[in-house]
Amino acid sequence: MNDIQAGRAGKPATVSARISPAGGLDILSRNEVARLRDASGSGLHALLRRCALAVLTSGNISDDPRSMFEQYPDFDIQVLQQDRGIKIELSHAPAQAFVDGQIIRGINELLVAVVRDIVYVSTQLEQGGFDLDDTVGITHAVFEILRNARILKPHVDPNLVVCWGGHSISRDEYEYTKSVGYQLGLRGMDICTGCGPGAMKGPMKGATIAHAKQRRRNNRYIGITEPGIIAAESPNPIVNQLVIMPDIEKRLEAFVRMAHGIVVFPGGVGTAEEILYLLGILLHPDNAGIPFPLIFTGPKQSAAYFEQIDRFLKLALGEEVAQHYQIIVDDPAAVARAMVKGVDKVRNHRLDTKDAFFFNWALDIPFAFQLPFRPTHEAMRGLALHRARPRHELAADLRRAFSGIVAGNVKEEGVRAIEQHGPFDIDGEPEIMRALDALLQAFVTQQRMKLPGGTAYVPCYRVRAAGKETAPLA
Structure with a gap:
């Protein structure tokens, strides 16, 4: 039975409901359900909650990954195992995902995709189903996730x-x-x-x-x-x-x-x-x-x-x-x-x-393109951005530089790192750094870092050339 709660104290309206998954996901094992419910550090519940709320707020536009939970602090999702299959229980979910108390079919299907992929990837990793130590293994992991x-x-x-x-x-x-x-x-x-x-x-x-x-x-x-x-x-x-x-x-x-x-x-x-x-x-x-x-x-x-x-x-x-x-x-x-x-x-x-x-x-x-890059301050400083390298290797590190800026702008872990330790330093060959700085400044001027009408963009990076900071952002 659905329970509709009106918005209060500036908070949006929410709905609590127990729904049947729409297509593609009929049963889960008891172990898989337990892992989805586990809120400990090793559990999947926090990941499920984050991805599910993103699907339920489809159409919302925000560059702050934490704003969803500020709007819906009481939201929760549980996957329940029942004799006839599984149910998804939503608590204080965004009302925009429902019409006349019923979840919108397309959003239901996307919720199923969230549960499916989180369960499948975590199970394969736990059982050693993915060999992520070489390029062939990673490509096969990508293939298997897409096939599943x-x-x-x-x-x-x-x-x-x-x-x-x-x-x-x-x-x-x-x-x-x-x-x-x-x-x-x-x-x-x-x-x-x-x-x-x-x-x-x-x-x-x-x-x-x-x-x-x-x-x-x-x-x-x-x-x-x-x-x-x-x-x-x-x-x-x-x-x-x-x-x-x-x-x-x-x-x-x-x-x-x-x-x-x-x-x-x-x-x-x-x-x-x-x-x-x-x-x-x-x-x-x-x-x-x-x-x-x-x-x-x-x-x-x-x-x-x-x-x-x-x-x-x-x-x-x-x-x-x-x-x-x-x-x-x-x-x-x-x-x-x-x-x-x-x-x-x-x-x-x-x-x-x-x-x-x-x-x-x-x-x-190449493996260098497949290896996950965690954009810490140390990793960003260590990028080798100079043209003495093979072009595809330089492209890989330039990609990592932009990946770090993305993380500092919109990914929760990156945003926290910038708040705690200040901007990332990006250093390299002076001519490349000047061109990079000009490109990034153009993105800021054209409001491509944040949505127009939002607060002024504060760079999460400093571009340096041979250890010296380039001209500041306008």
């Missing part, structure tokens, strides 16, 4: 376009992402994003209209996230397949292994991290000749953004890095046509090499 989530679809021609971009984008940029998604949808493309708002929602929204016009069924709007970021980027309501990877590195590998092409919209440090991750892989000598369409695009108002990104990439990684991407400004149809052409090349290459359509096994992803 029923994300991988055999007997389907390549048509999955991954869209990256910022959650904090302007209205013009958001409308443009919808237009690109619409053009991709008209051409039969499915969409995969990081599952949040902004450039992660827009392409899905545009594609839904195009798919409806084409009378296309069984469309996929895949959201791939991880526990550290889900609180700041709650799944948008269009996502119909959600998977929670254990960490950012496995999330990035999942994107790249599943994608038949990637479109990058304007964003901030998270988008720069994604770009450097993919380009570092494509620059690896073992991946020469593997087709991978990559398009940077945005409205004409965003042309300067991609000019800055392009300059930084060429300076840090060499002029030839531009061979791996196209920049198309203010032309959604041209983006879609170029992507279709690129995906055709991917299809032909997979046929020639007998590689799967649903998972890119042939791509070599």
